[in-house]
Amino acid sequence: MTAFSLALDRVTFTLPDGRVLFSDLSTSFDTTPTGLVGRNGVGKSVLGRLLAGQLAPTGGQIQRQGRVHLLAQHSGAPAGRIADLAGVAPVLDALARIEAGSVDPDDFACVGDRWTLRAQLQALWQQLGLPALDPDAPARQLSGGQAMQVAVAGALLSDADALVLDEPSNHLDGAHRHRLLEALSQWRGGLIVISHDRTLLRQMQRIVELTPQGLSSHGGNYDLYLQQKQQAQRAAESELALRRHERRQQQQAEREQRERQAHRQARATRDARTANQAPILLGGMKQRSEQSAGRLQAQWAQRRADGDARVRAAAAQVEADVQVALLGPTLGRARPQVALELCDVQLPLLAAPLDRIDLRVPGGARLAVTGGNGSGKSTLLRVMAGRLPPLSGEVRRAVGCALLEQSVFDEGGDGTFIADGSGAEPRSTLALLQRANPAESEGVLRTRLALLGLDADRILRPLHTLSGGERMKAALAAVLYAEQPPPLLLLDEPGNHLDLPSLAALETMLRSYTGTLVMVSHDEALLEAVGITHRLDATAAGWIA
Known part of the structure; x- marks a missing residue:
């Protein structure tokens, strides 16, 4: 492993449309585990790509010693094989050809000294809490958390001198998040983690913050950074x-x-x-x-x-205290005694005993759906919403519902979370909201988006150019500010990608929401904040309410 160092000298990056995302960034990185933090949309993911060499700065220069591996944000159903998701497909394919008799020098060059990669991969998957996986199996069969773990394993086995990990703890439950922290603590190269996860950031030894004014560096973990930041403020x-x-x-x-x-x-x-x-x-x-x-x-x-x-x-020098507000929808006072019922339902894609469920959700309930990664929580929500048909049994919804999935506006720009199921992607956040609520004036819609921290420029940008947090805000706005707000709201990890002010706004809105709420989340603080009244847990014995 090469000694890693990386230095930014007056780095500027201009987007293809001519907007300057950030300018004059200067700092350096070494093997000190570092957290990179900042508000949604400030440019952290772009900076991560610059650090890894996937993008070139439009001004200034980056001096890099050692090879950097980037783990980009993961959202949506991964494409290709599990080996592709882990980034090890070329080496495993070359190994397979050699075992089948190939003497092609290119295959041997591709493998290098990684002859035990298959065994290393399975051992690391086990360490991270994954079951035994077939690298040639389709990656789409993985849950969001499992896909993230596979990608993290690939990064740790990448033979890189430094890792840049963008939101690596998204979708992970508490146990698997702990395993991730253990694996990262054993990494001896450079480590830069882009995250809003306070637990993960507390394991870092340095915090670098990206703001519209530039980069600031703080020695110590996230708690010390907060103290220093408050004192400086x-x-x-x-x-x-x-x-x-x-x-x-x-x-x-x-x-x-x-x-x-x-x-x-x-x-x-x-x-x-x-x-x-x-x-x-x-x-x-x-x-x-x-x-x-x-x-x-x-x-x-x-x-x-x-x-x-x-x-x-x-x-x-005074950081603007940007207030983020998410207004709860106005619903009718009458609500049914039972909002949702699953009668002897057999769920698709799941194995026994989690493939069977009977459930009654009272009107006005706040149901938390919890369980380990890969237990079928997202599949259950899709069946509840009518996105997936049950193999048998009946799903009864007494009211209209909206589902906000983990894959909101993935890199392909999918907008299928909209209640009408339309797959046509709106051009911008404003167009998305106008489609959801055509009767409302543009001025009112712009004001609501501004309260979410989406300014007049951002709401007109193509959706796929927004950050993960900004796409999540756009999706929430389209659901909550729809012409007919949903009396039944199904949320799958809604806190993913949100910065702390936006997460606080989400908590405030959900506390005031008067409809029926079903939410999948690994964030116990979020579940407590929204006032959960019922729980449904995926266990080895099946679904327990």
């Missing part, structure tokens, strides 16, 4: 208050000086009228007075400019 706010006070004092002094100057000029004018002086002398006195007043005006203007510049510089 308080200091910046105090500095701003001081500079504003100085400017007010300066303005007061200028007003008083102007008044004194006006009094002196008025007195001099009166004295000139009563004095018996030659006109030429009076003209000279007037000219000298005007010149003096002009110098004073220039001095005042310069002082005002200097004071304003000091205030602007201090204000730039």
